[in-house]
Amino acid sequence: MAAKSGRHFLQIPGPTNVPDRVLRALSQPTVDHRGPDFQRLGQEVLAGLRWVFRTANPVVMYPGSGTGAWEAALVNTLSPGDRVLMFETGHFATLWKEVALRFGLVVDFIPGDWRSGVDPQALEARLAADTGHEIKAVAVVHNETSTGVASRVPELRRAIDAAGHPALFLVDTVSSLACLDYRHDEWGVDVAVSASQKGLMLPPGLSFNALSPKALAASATARLPRSYWDWQPMLRDNAGGFFTYTPSTNLLYGLREALAMLREQTLEAVFARHARHGAATRAAVAAWGLELVARDPREYSDCVTAVRMPPGHDADALRRLVLERFDMSLGTGLGKLKGQSFRIGHLGDFNDLSLAGTLAGVEMGLGLAGLPFRQGGVAAAMERLVTP
Numbered sequence: 226m227a228a229k230s231g232r233h234f235l236q237i238p239g240p241t242n243v244p245d246r247v248l249r250a251l252s253q254p255t256v257d258h259r260g261p262d263f264q265r266l267g268q269e270v271l272a273g274l275r276w277v278f279r280t281a282n283p284v285v286m287y288p289g290s291g292t293g294a295w296e297a298a299l300v301n302t303l304s305p306g307d308r309v310l311m312f313e314t315g316h317f318a319t320l321w322k323e324v325a326l327r328f329g330l331v332v333d334f335i336p337g338d339w340r341s342g343v344d345p346q347a348l349e350a351r352l353a354a355d356t357g358h359e360i361k362a363v364a365v366v367h368n369e370t371s372t373g374v375a376s377r378v379p380e381l382r383r384a385i386d387a388a389g390h391p392a393l394f395l396v397d398t399v400s401s402l403a404c405l406d407y408r409h410d411e412w413g414v415d416v417a418v419s420a421s422q423k424g425l426m427l428p429p430g431l432s433f434n435a436l437s438p439k440a441l442a443a444s445a446t447a448r449l450p451r452s453y454w455d456w457q458p459m460l461r462d463n464a465g466g467f468f469t470y471t472p473s474t475n476l477l478y479g480l481r482e483a484l485a486m487l488r489e490q491t492l493e494a495v496f497a498r499h500a501r502h503g504a505a506t507r508a509a510v511a512a513w514g515l516e517l518v519a520r521d522p523r524e525y526s527d528c529v530t531a532v533r534m535p536p537g538h539d540a541d542a543l544r545r546l547v548l549e550r551f552d553m554s555l556g557t558g559l560g561k562l563k564g565q566s567f568r569i570g571h572l573g574d575f576n577d578l579s580l581a582g583t584l585a586g587v588e589m590g591l592g593l594a595g596l597p598f599r600q601g602g603v604a605a606a607m608e609r610l611v612t613p
């Protein structure tokens with residue numbers, strides 16, 4: 226490949242582009258994680274995380290990826306043989322189910338078409354039928370990064386309440402936190418799972434559990450084996466701004482800066498920006514005459530758009546071409562969608578011109594790949610971006 230110039234376009238749906246301010250913050254000297262400077266940092270970022278999750282309850286932070294936080298959510302709240310209700314919304318819901326199975330949990334996995342979110346009515350019906358309250362937890366993915374489908378978490382909470390069911394409510398917010406509206410306390414979520422490399426604009430390497438008092442109470446009696454992921458010692462040490470084992474000090478510098486950026490922008494503006502970029506991207510896809518993976522407009526994700534390839538065309542060939550010609554990475558089709566779809570990430574540190582450039586790269590790639598499509602997607606997106 227020829228020597229490159231300009232910036233790489235990292236338009237996968239996470240890890241996302243890390244802002245220069247955050248990169249500079251990461252490069253500060255590492256300090257003693259048992260000392261007073263660190264203590265202030267620890268207290269500040271833990272408070273900031275509570276603000277992002279919109280919770281007054283503790284948030285536990287791990288050096289780890291989202292997969293670790295999935296495991297943490299399960300092992301801290303459940304016991305061997307417990308029933309968990311999960312929904313096959315896509316690749317990440319399927320992976321979380323596999324974690325649960327490996328721990329000896331019994332999973333009711335409601336089949337799905339990988340084009341839809343969790344159906345609140347199906348959830349309510351399942352829970353209403355469980356009169357013996359054998360289901361101990363409902364676990365759902367807020368934003369299914371593999372399909373570009375966002376489930377309606379408040380409606381799911383209402384469904385659980387309508388069934389009068391006491392199950393814990395676990396929600397994966399890995400690709401929705403700081404992109405889509407998420408309100409941990411108001412929406413009655415017991416454990417939220419998240420990670421640093423998407424809306425928080427950080428490199429991979431931090432993951433989180435936001436808790437509720439009910440989740441904390443469950444952790445007192447849960448019997449699945451746990452050590453690294455155990456909330457209790459973390460909560461004890463976090464109370465003073467410290468961590469039970471060596472934290473990712475430099476990532477916490479980055480987190481402090483990313484939280485400052487989010488506060489400057491305000492969460493409301495961040496959500497509104499993602500909504501505009503999601504709508505503009507979908508306008509481009511419609512103008513190209515291509516189809517979204519997501520079926521239901523109420524569930525369109527404003528973080529990532531998954532596009533179906535015309536039959537007989539390979540999404541990964543298109544992605545390779547776009548990478549080679551325009552130095553842009555697009556998301557691959559995952560699991561059942563391998564080869565059949567590609568994903569455009571429009572989350573994190575992103576603006577109107579980043580989106581216009583991204584869509585221009587896709588439109589040129591579609592032409593060079595000889596796909597059946599119409600020109601004009603970028604123009605349609607630009608029109609949408611200037612429409613109040």
Ligand SMILES: Cc1ncc(COP(=O)(O)O)c(C=O)c1O
Nearest residue numbers: 290291292317368370399400420
């Ligand atoms: C919705 C969702 N959940 C969980 C994960 C797994 O996180 P990680 O790859 O950081 O372990 C991902 C990763 O992209 C994701 O998008």
